[in-house]
Amino acid sequence: MKKILVTGGCGFIGSNFIRYVINNAQDYNIINLDALTYAGNLSNLEKDIQTQNYKFIHGSIEDEDIVKAALADDVSTVVHFAAESHVDRSIGNAQPFLNTNVVGLEVLLRVSKSCGIQRFIHISTDEVYGSFETTEGLFKEGDILLPNSPYSASKAAADMLIHAYTKTYNFPAIIVRPSNNYGPYQYPEKFIPLMVTNLITNATVPLYGRGQNIRDWLFVEDNCRAVFTVMEEGRLGEIYNVGGGNEVKNLDLVHMVLNIMGKDSSYIKYVQDRLGHDFRYGLDCTKVHKELGWRPTVSFMEGLERTIAWYKENEWWWRQLKK
Secondary structure, three states, X not given: OEEEEEEOOOOHHHHHHHHHHHHHOOOEEEEEEEOOOOOOOHHXXXXXXXXXXXXXXXXXXXXHHHHHHHHOOOOOEEEEOOOOOOHHHHHHOOHHHHHHHHHHHHHHHHHHHHHOOOEEEEEOOHHHHOOEOOOOOOEOOOOOOOOXXXXXXXXXXXXXXXXXXHHHHOOOEEEEEEOEEEOOOOOOOOHHHHHHHHHHOOOOEEEEOOOOOEEEEEEHHHHHHHHHHHHHHOOOOOEEEEOOOOEEEXXXXXXXXXXXXXXOHHHEEXXXXXXXXXXXXXXXXXXXXXXXXXXXXXXXXXXXXXXXXXXXXOHHHHHOOOO
């Protein structure tokens, strides 16, 4: 059995990744280290994990003793999802983002290095590149980082720290930069689950500004498959962009969700725009396509329909979080 430590495995993408590995790769023993902050939920996994090849540890990556204990038992690979990730929260208070995304990462890197970890997969974000102000252009892995929010700045700092470790210590890290994920188990403060859960309860959907900002959407299962492929086949020291190829204006996305759910535009509530709101993200994913053969398989419409169905079928899950 190959042992991997997944940090943040009770969060949205982390829990989907653990579920993907358990369902598709029986030769992995998974240790899940999660601090169970507001967006980390044991119920994301407890009803789905039917294997002895799984262990949960409650703790923070900022706690060196906890990290040492998690890595003590022949762990070969770390897959690092744990992060503060909501842009709006970072605008209100950046400190937790620096604590987890930078200071916590440094602890994790330092202990991983001392334990002789063979692979360290860091989950970054497309937001580290900054924003395009037109509908043209795609960011490549070697482009300069120009983050525009406290959240994306903390993730860019994390990427730079990992780069320093790879160059200074020959540390075996790989960085994955995905586009916006969506799908089951996403905390309902994020755009798509906020829309869906509000509409289920016949509440309005808040939309920043005029809704013209553009994001590239990636179904979470496709992202998990990409991370797994990078974990198994990616080249050490490299960065891989992972995008869905679904660039959509926020206003158009709202209308897509309204149509699927049988609602009209009267449910849209335009609100004051976010401070420093990035206009557009776009990723050039040629590298992961050519080197690793990964491509998304879930179309955006299929992914939306599956996501909406999941939130309808699992009201018990999100209602407890929206109290």
